[in-house]
Amino acid sequence: MMPLERAALVAMWTITALVVLTLLTPLVVTLIVSVSASSVFNLPPPALSVRWYERTLRLRDLWPAVRLSVALALLSTAISLVLGTLCAIALTRASFPGKTTLTTFMVSPLMMPGLVVGVALLSMLRELGLRDAWTSLLIGHVVITLPYVTRTVLASLTLFDFTLIEAARTLGHSPPRALVEVMVPVLAPAFLTSGLFAFLASLDNYPISIFLVDARNKTLPTLMLQYLEENPDPTIAAISSGLIVLTIVVLLVADRLVGLRRLAEF
Amino acid sequence: MSVAPVAVTAVSPRQPRVERIAWLALPGAAYLVVAFAVPLVLLLLTSVTRDGRLSLAGYAQFLADPFSWMVIQNTIRVAALTTVVCLLAGYPAAFALARAGGALQGMLLAALILPLSVGVVVKAFAWTILLRTDGLVNRMLVGTGVVDTPLRLLFTESGLVFGAANIFLPFMVLPIFAVVKLIDPRLTEAAATLGAGPLRRFVRVTLPLTMPGVIAGVAFVFSMSISMYVIPTLLMGDRFKTLSILVARSFLFMRDRSLGSTVSVVLLTIAVGVVVLSALLARRWQPER
Amino acid sequence: MAGLLTADHGRVTLDGADITRVPAHKRNVGVVFQSYALFPHLTVAENVAFGLQAHGTRASEIAGTVARVLALVRLADYGPRSIFALSGGQQQRIAVARALAVKPKLLLLDEPLSALDRKLRETMRMELGHLLRDLGITAIFVTHDQDEALVMSDRIAVMNHGRIEQFDTPAAIYAHPATPFVLDFVGMSTRLSGTVVAADGDVLVVDTAAGRVRARGRAGTGAAVLVAVRPENMRIGAGGENAVSLKVRDRVFLGSKLLVHFDAPGADQIVAEVPPDGAEHTAPGDLVTVRWSVDATLVYSAP
Numbered sequence: 001m002m003p004l005e006r007a008a009l010v011a012m013w014t015i016t017a018l019v020v021l022t023l024l025t026p027l028v029v030t031l032i033v034s035v036s037a038s039s040v041f042n043l044p045p046p047a048l049s050v051r052w053y054e055r056t057l058r059l060r061d062l063w064p065a066v067r068l069s070v071a072l073a074l075l076s077t078a079i080s081l082v083l084g085t086l087c088a089i090a091l092t093r094a095s096f097p098g099k100t101t102l103t104t105f106m107v108s109p110l111m112m113p114g115l116v117v118g119v120a121l122l123s124m125l126r127e128l129g130l131r132d133a134w135t136s137l138l139i140g141h142v143v144i145t146l147p148y149v150t151r152t153v154l155a156s157l158t159l160f161d162f163t164l165i166e167a168a169r170t171l172g173h174s175p176p177r178a179l180v181e182v183m184v185p186v187l188a189p190a191f192l193t194s195g196l197f198a199f200l201a202s203l204d205n206y207p208i209s210i211f212l213v214d215a216r217n218k219t220l221p222t223l224m225l226q227y228l229e230e231n232p233d234p235t236i237a238a239i240s241s242g243l244i245v246l247t248i249v250v251l252l253v254a255d256r257l258v259g260l261r262r263l264a265e266f
Numbered sequence: 267m268s269v270a271p272v273a274v275t276a277v278s279p280r281q282p283r284v285e286r287i288a289w290l291a292l293p294g295a296a297y298l299v300v301a302f303a304v305p306l307v308l309l310l311l312t313s314v315t316r317d318g319r320l321s322l323a324g325y326a327q328f329l330a331d332p333f334s335w336m337v338i339q340n341t342i343r344v345a346a347l348t349t350v351v352c353l354l355a356g357y358p359a360a361f362a363l364a365r366a367g368g369a370l371q372g373m374l375l376a377a378l379i380l381p382l383s384v385g386v387v388v389k390a391f392a393w394t395i396l397l398r399t400d401g402l403v404n405r406m407l408v409g410t411g412v413v414d415t416p417l418r419l420l421f422t423e424s425g426l427v428f429g430a431a432n433i434f435l436p437f438m439v440l441p442i443f444a445v446v447k448l449i450d451p452r453l454t455e456a457a458a459t460l461g462a463g464p465l466r467r468f469v470r471v472t473l474p475l476t477m478p479g480v481i482a483g484v485a486f487v488f489s490m491s492i493s494m495y496v497i498p499t500l501l502m503g504d505r506f507k508t509l510s511i512l513v514a515r516s517f518l519f520m521r522d523r524s525l526g527s528t529v530s531v532v533l534l535t536i537a538v539g540v541v542v543l544s545a546l547l548a549r550r551w552q553p554e555r
Numbered sequence: 556m557a558g559l560l561t562a563d564h565g566r567v568t569l570d571g572a573d574i575t576r577v578p579a580h581k582r583n584v585g586v587v588f589q590s591y592a593l594f595p596h597l598t599v600a601e602n603v604a605f606g607l608q609a610h611g612t613r614a615s616e617i618a619g620t621v622a623r624v625l626a627l628v629r630l631a632d633y634g635p636r637s638i639f640a641l642s643g644g645q646q647q648r649i650a651v652a653r654a655l656a657v658k659p660k661l662l663l664l665d666e667p668l669s670a671l672d673r674k675l676r677e678t679m680r681m682e683l684g685h686l687l688r689d690l691g692i693t694a695i696f697v698t699h700d701q702d703e704a705l706v707m708s709d710r711i712a713v714m715n716h717g718r719i720e721q722f723d724t725p726a727a728i729y730a731h732p733a734t735p736f737v738l739d740f741v742g743m744s745t746r747l748s749g750t751v752v753a754a755d756g757d758v759l760v761v762d763t764a765a766g767r768v769r770a771r772g773r774a775g776t777g778a779a780v781l782v783a784v785r786p787e788n789m790r791i792g793a794g795g796e797n798a799v800s801l802k803v804r805d806r807v808f809l810g811s812k813l814l815v816h817f818d819a820p821g822a823d824q825i826v827a828e829v830p831p832d833g834a835e836h837t838a839p840g841d842l843v844t845v846r847w848s849v850d851a852t853l854v855y856s857a858p
Contacts, residue, residue: 002578005464016362019355019439020377022432026392027381029402033395041395083294090291102295104545109302111485111541113493115513116530120305123312123523143302146294197383204385206496207510211517221387225496228391237395240388247383251376260375264440455559456592458579460606461657467580470605474596551596 027244034237041234052238061223062239068137069220073202076141077149077195083142084149084194085187092157106150109143114207117143122211133217140208145198152194153187160186189258196254196263200247306534313527324528338532341508344427344498345491351431352487353480356438360479363439364446382436390500393429394420397501426501433497434490438483445479477551485544489537509533556695557584557663569660580609585659589666591650593638599649600625600634606657620656627686628652644675651683655690662687662694668703680706701741705729713737730785735858738783745789745825747782748857751775759854764820766799770852779857786814786828788851791837795846801825803841813837817845 034052036045056062084106091103109117118140125136160183168178206221213222227236254263316323328334363374381389396402397419404416419425449472457467495510509529516526556567558579567575574582594602600621607617625631628648638646647667654662667683668676684707687694698704704711705725712722713736721733732738738746749763751774761768761782768782801817808831815837817825827845829837837843 002464008464008468012358012362015355015358016374019359019435020374023377023381023435025402026389026396026432027384029395030388030392041398041401083297086290087294090288094285094288094291096285096288102291104541105303106294106298108541109298111489112306112537113489113510113513113530113533115493115495115510116309116534116537117302117306119513119517119526119530120309121301124305124308127308139301142297146298150294200383200385204387206387207493210514221385221496224387224391225499228387228500236391240384240391243388244384247380251380251383255376260372260379263379264375264443450590450592452588452590452592453594455579456586456588456594457605457609458559459557459582459584459586460653461580461583461609462605463578463580463609466609470608471594 030237030240030244033234034241036234036237039233041237052234055235056238056242059235061218065218065220065223068134068217069203072137072141072219073145073199076138076145076202077198079142080145080149080198081191081195084146085153085191087150088153088157091154092160093162103154107147110147110151114144114205115211118208118211121208125212133212133214136212137209137217137219140212141202141205144205144208145202148198148201149194152197153190156187156190189262192254192258193263196250200250309527310531310534312523313531316524324524325531328525328528328532337507337509337512337529340506341492341510341533342536344423344430344508345488347423347427348430348434348491349484349488351427352434352438353484355431356435356483357442357476357480359435360439360442360446360476363443378436378439381433386433386496389433390429390497393425393432393497394500397425397429420501421503421505423502423506426498426506429501430491430494430497434487437486437490441482441486442476442479445476449475474551478548481544481547481551485540489540492533492536492540509536556661557586558582559586583657583660585654585657585662587647587650587654587662587664587667589669591646591667593646593650593653595638597638598634599630599636599638599641602638602649603634603653603656606653610657624652624656627655627690643671644679647671647679651686655686655692660693662692664694664696666697666699668698669700676700676703683707705741713740732853735781735783735855738853738855743786743826743828744853745784745786745827747819747823747825748821749780749782751778751780758849761854764823765801765825768797768799768852769849770854771849772854774854774856781855781857783853783855784847784851786826789827789829789845789847791815791827791829791843791845793844793846796849797852798844798846800842800844803837803839803843805839806837 032045033041035048035050037047037049037051038045087106091099091106121140121143122136125139130136164182164186165175165178168182169175173181204221205219206225209219209222213219218226224236224239227239251260251263313324314320314322363371363378366374398404399416399418399420401419403419407413408416419428453471453475454467457471462470493510494508495514498506498508498511509532512529513526513533516522516529520526558574558577558581562575565575566573569582569584594605597605603621603624604617607620612620621634622631625634628651630645630648630652633641633645633649638649641649647670650667651664664683668679671679680703696704696707708725710722710724711728712719713728714720715734715736721728721737723731723733728737729741732741735746738744747761747763747765747768749761749768751759752762752767753760754774754776757771757773759770759772759774759780761770761780763782770782772780774780801819803815804818805816807814807816811831813829813831815827815829817827819825825845
């Protein structure tokens with residue numbers, strides 16, 4: 001191997017090592033700070049303590065916010081899985097004018113500034129007289145999750161061999177049954193991957209949610225940022241650590257079901 | 267033996283059936299039109315309406331103010347720097363990921379996907395801890411002798427770019443990795459047999475073939491950087507103004523809806539521009555199949 | 556040989572120079588890959604020009620060379636096209652053109668015709684052979700297709716598990732295969748296993764299940780050997796140096812010839828090739844005498 005190639009490889013692996021380090025350090029630091037006895041963010045912590053975790057149990061607003069965020073995420077993901085899959089099927093199977101434009105449109109909310117989308121939605125809903133925060137949030141969150149589902153399922157369907165459905169029909173299945181029996185197992189990983197990322201995107205969303213929350217209905221990210229601005233102390237680290245651990249568990253389950261490599265194609 | 271007569275009639279083309287499937291797209295598309303496109307159009311209309319009449323006064327006022335230009339410059343500069351840092355770090359990482367064998371590749375993927383899945387508030391908060399004067403980054407810099415005294419990283423643009431680039435890294439690495447995975451190793455071998463050395467092989471074969479992934483990654487990271495709110499709020503605080511921060515301020519604190527809608531449309535225009543540009547570039551770089 | 560893999564031991568020399576440690580891009584050894592490996596992001600002309608650019612050829616010269624080479628493979632107007640607009644056969648010719656454009660000292664072709672359908676393969680065989688001969692380029696061709704090897708080569712190396720078993724002209728490989736593997740690899744044969752019962756000078760007498768057979772060779776009495784004959788050297792009827800009585804099992808009509816398969820025990824196989832009209836009394840079940848000469852008999856130590 002020539003010296004240039006060797007140098008390039010060394011550089012590549014060094015940069016990668018640094019990248020991995022910088023990706024994981026924030027998470028590790030959060031975990032450490034959450035068990036620190038000090039209320040200032042010192043590293044290394046002078047002593048260990050679980051008092052910040054105890055505090056989270058006593059926060060009145062926290063658990064309703066968690067419940068709200070999880071419910072929103074689940075519901076919006078479910079709705080998106082249905083709408084998005086139907087859309088993906090149409091985009092793969094049918095040919096009609098403007099198909100490429102429609103595809104770009106369906107995926108575009110991902111690339112638009114969330115704040116702008118949030119404020120626009122808020123204005124329109126107010127004009128229409130809708131004041132209920134819960135419904136507004138749900139409407140907004142489906143806009144967040146729908147592109148994830150459409151994109152991933154579309155990519156999966158593009159690779160799908162539709163003659164399999166015809167084969168199933170020649171073997172005795174009715175058309176809808178053939179569709180279900182053949183397509184669902186093949187699409188299951190795509191559902192899982194896109195559903196997972198849609199769920200996490202909804203759970204994590206700030207820009208759209210901040211405009212649609214009200215005093216009694218706050219999502220978790222909104223609440224967390226509020227805490228950070230009002231009284232920053234390691235309680236936030238405790239909440240964050242809880243989320244990190246939860247995410248690790250979810251990802252382990254997802255890896256078991258679909259494999260990390262599939263997840264990388266979100 | 268008699269042959270059963272078979273009548274052959276002209277069969278109409280199967281168009282109606284295809285069109286029926288197309289309607290499956292309606293619920294999803296209609297939803298996005300109503301909940302996403304319409305509100306944005308209404309916002310656009312608000313921004314060009316003054317006292318009930320069509321007027322571009324809002325824009326004129328905004329664009330005449332040098333403060334506005336500073337904000338726009340801040341936004342684009344930070345986004346560009348973040349994207350460049352992300353690209354420089356993410357491009358080699360994508361190759362490493364593609365070359366890594368089974369277990370190592372799994373670990374690298376986990377290292378990328380885990381931060382991706384954890385929320386932006388959690389990550390931005392973690393970076394506020396890391397970038398403190400007594401934080402880990404400074405301790406390392408001083409410890410390895412790169413600097414003599416701790417740098418002020420929090421509430422500086424460099425700190426912001428570094429933190430944001432780090433948070434957006436998976437969005438750069440994964441699209442590029444997806445493309446690198448698909449490159450046929452025979453192509454660089456063929457180039458070598460034709461006399462191309464390592465540098466030429468990279469520049470004339472590998473690099474062009476990775477472009478679709480690079481364009482996707484850059485488009486993602488740049489749009490996310492343009493729109494980011496939580497990260498600059500936590501890492502830069504009040505003094506730094508980007509378009510997103512200005513939008514939030516206008517609506518949430520200043521209650522100035524006309525300014526808010528004007529700035530929103532400016533931000534939106536830039537975002538749409540990025541999408542359109544990346545789509546055009548992607549078409550140019552995608553080998554025709 | 557192309558330098559795409561590094562040797563663990565041994566040497567590679569080209570034109571007297573040791574190129575074992577020379578990297579691929581400095582060897583001037585061209586390769587035509589089985590999958591063609593055409594650059595998808597470049598047009599046909601750019602693909603062909605790639606090597607010329609790597610060698611630092613002036614732009615004005617490149618255009619001329621590309622045109623010439625494309626004309627050689629009879630794809631003169633295809634320059635601006637995308638490689639995806641080409642059929643398999645055309646892609647193969649572009650792959651060859653690209654490799655030839657830089658005038659390599661040696662051209663390696665890795666099963667270049669295996670992806671083509673039969674008719675195209677036969678046409679391309681002839682074309683490729685003529686092209687390489689006209690240009691005077693030394694080429695090494697890898698193939699599983701024995702017809703291809705016999706048709707296209709000046710010399711064939713028959714390889715088995717990484718070792719060369721015989722390196723010779725096609726005629727020699729066919730008529731005098733050096734080992735049972737080469738015998739089986741090229742063409743059909745009658746094979747009889749047997750034991751040497753006597754050696755008279757350089758003629759061995761071998762006892763086989765079909766009877767006593769004589770062959771030219773050297774072996775000790777009692778040695779286990781394999782005796783073989785090419786089917787076209789066998790005749791129906793008595794009176795040869797070797798003659799055995801056999802029962803007919805099958806007849807296979809192939810238009811210009813008739814293959815007669817005889818009963819044979821175990822791994823032995825006996826087949827004679829005769830012209831269709833010289834096949835009296837060869838219905839299945841018939842007992843016939845088959846004859847052939849000692850010179851046409853091959854003998855090997857039992858594998």
